[in-house]
Amino acid sequence: MSTAKETPKATESAAACDDLALLLGRVAARDAAAFASLYRATQAILYGVVARILTRGDASGEALQEAYVRIWEKAGEFDPAKGSPLAWMATIARNRALDEVRRVRPKSLEEMPEGFEPAAETVDPLAARSRSERLAALLACLDNLDADKRQAVLLAYYRGFSREALARRFGAPTATIKTWLRRSLMQLRECLES
Amino acid sequence: MTLSSDDDFAAAEFALGTLEPAGRARLAARRLREPDLDAAIHAWEARLAALSEATPPIEPPVDFLPAIEARIRSAASDSDGVATLHKRLSRWRAAAIGATGIAAALAIGFVAREATRARAPKEFVAILQKSADSPAFVASINLDSRELTVRPLAAPPQAGKSYELWIIEPKLGPPRSLGVIDAAAVTRGARLAPFDRTIVQDATYAVTVEPEGGSPDGKPSGPPVFVGKLVPVEP
Numbered sequence: 001m002s003t004a005k006e007t008p009k010a011t012e013s014a015a016a017c018d019d020l021a022l023l024l025g026r027v028a029a030r031d032a033a034a035f036a037s038l039y040r041a042t043q044a045i046l047y048g049v050v051a052r053i054l055t056r057g058d059a060s061g062e063a064l065q066e067a068y069v070r071i072w073e074k075a076g077e078f079d080p081a082k083g084s085p086l087a088w089m090a091t092i093a094r095n096r097a098l099d100e101v102r103r104v105r106p107k108s109l110e111e112m113p114e115g116f117e118p119a120a121e122t123v124d125p126l127a128a129r130s131r132s133e134r135l136a137a138l139l140a141c142l143d144n145l146d147a148d149k150r151q152a153v154l155l156a157y158y159r160g161f162s163r164e165a166l167a168r169r170f171g172a173p174t175a176t177i178k179t180w181l182r183r184s185l186m187q188l189r190e191c192l193e194s
Numbered sequence: 195m196t197l198s199s200d201d202d203f204a205a206a207e208f209a210l211g212t213l214e215p216a217g218r219a220r221l222a223a224r225r226l227r228e229p230d231l232d233a234a235i236h237a238w239e240a241r242l243a244a245l246s247e248a249t250p251p252i253e254p255p256v257d258f259l260p261a262i263e264a265r266i267r268s269a270a271s272d273s274d275g276v277a278t279l280h281k282r283l284s285r286w287r288a289a290a291i292g293a294t295g296i297a298a299a300l301a302i303g304f305v306a307r308e309a310t311r312a313r314a315p316k317e318f319v320a321i322l323q324k325s326a327d328s329p330a331f332v333a334s335i336n337l338d339s340r341e342l343t344v345r346p347l348a349a350p351p352q353a354g355k356s357y358e359l360w361i362i363e364p365k366l367g368p369p370r371s372l373g374v375i376d377a378a379a380v381t382r383g384a385r386l387a388p389f390d391r392t393i394v395q396d397a398t399y400a401v402t403v404e405p406e407g408g409s410p411d412g413k414p415s416g417p418p419v420f421v422g423k424l425v426p427v428e429p
Contacts, residue, residue, distance in 0.1 A: 032263070035263075036259060036263075039258075039259050039262065040259075043253075043254055043258070043259075044251030044252060044253050044254070045246075045249055045251045047251070047252050047253065047254040048249045048250055048251045048252040049246055049249050051252050052249075052252075053211075057255060058384070058387065060254075061254065061255070061256070061258060062383065062384050064254060064258055065258050065261055065262050065265060066382075066383075068258070068262045069262060069265050069266055069269065072262075072266050073269075082240050083240050083243050083244065084243075084244070084247065086246065086247055087240075087243035087244055087246050087247055088243070090243065090246030090247075090249065091239050091243050091246065094211070094246065095239075098211040098218070099218075099222075102211075102213065102214070102215045102218045102219075103215060103373055123248060123249060123250060125245055125248035131247075131248075132244060132247055134243075134244035134247075135244040135245070135247050135248060137244075138241070138242070138244045138245060153210065154245075156210045156211055156212045157210060157211070157242060157245050158245070158249065160211055161212065162211075162212050162213070162214055163207075163212050163213070163214060164214060166212065177212075181206075181207060181210070181212055182203050185203065185206040185207075185210065185238075186203075186206075188241070189206075189241060192241055
């Protein structure tokens, strides 16, 4: 990740969202040029998603490639009623990264850099330049959680922290973290559905 | 929704990503046969997905588009090839010619096809089999990138179990896991990245049957069911 750097680009606007949905539709019809445009328009966001979880450059590049192959394969399954095209693509990329970071493997192969702490520990979603309605609603509900619990959810989402990693981060037993997560997630759902 | 509240919470944690490796692997296996659980995971993913819109972009260090396009092309030709192979296998078997020798011949044909596709001598393959007439998987390895591709040929599906691939080499000590491999689809990844070139080339590759999601303690839980050694695609 040494050569990667943060770039201050605005997040998607409503118009860009429509464009991405159109591109995804063409990708579903096996349009290679549309796929290239989709890649160019979204690569930095998706790399931002996987690189914050995987922290190793080679693993991030691998996850990014696998994510785009899946996006090509699954473009026909995108449903605009369920969320924005970017959120759909980011979920695929995030799952690739989580699968990699949580791969079952012997301890001797664990290469998680202990104590790795990048400058910005987590993302502050309130800093997003533009907010979709869904993001605004989610942020309002997150705001109802206690500060520690909100931070735990955000560390898990943006940095891929597991229960154990959160327990170390907050100096709390894993069982306590599990209880936090359970209450936070149920509270979030209730809030979103109200 | 018929899901228990524990399962719903497990789905939520799967979507958030906080499950430990074994828990995540178990749930990933369960969702394949439990549509309610799968739907709950999707619903939780959708609830949280808007957060990703707030992810600050990071420019990738290199342009990955050409590599992605190459993978897409190779995946398309692989699935054609494997589907054709399966069809031919079952047709021949149905014709009661007797599978002995034919499956092995098929595997060799497959290797030959690989050879024409990959020209560089860095490409190696291993046929993972119980005996010469029953190839179960073909593992292709790119020695430069340490990329591993495992294609199922005739691996019988194991209900409630997973196939796991191991690299065995005296210098490594006990067998080291290369992760779970799919009995029905191509498994691909740079899983050999931690290993030396010569170790990768000289090692024996073995497949064991493990509890769903893979060995819980990082050791094979039984004897290998399929084994193979690497041969260069081109001499």
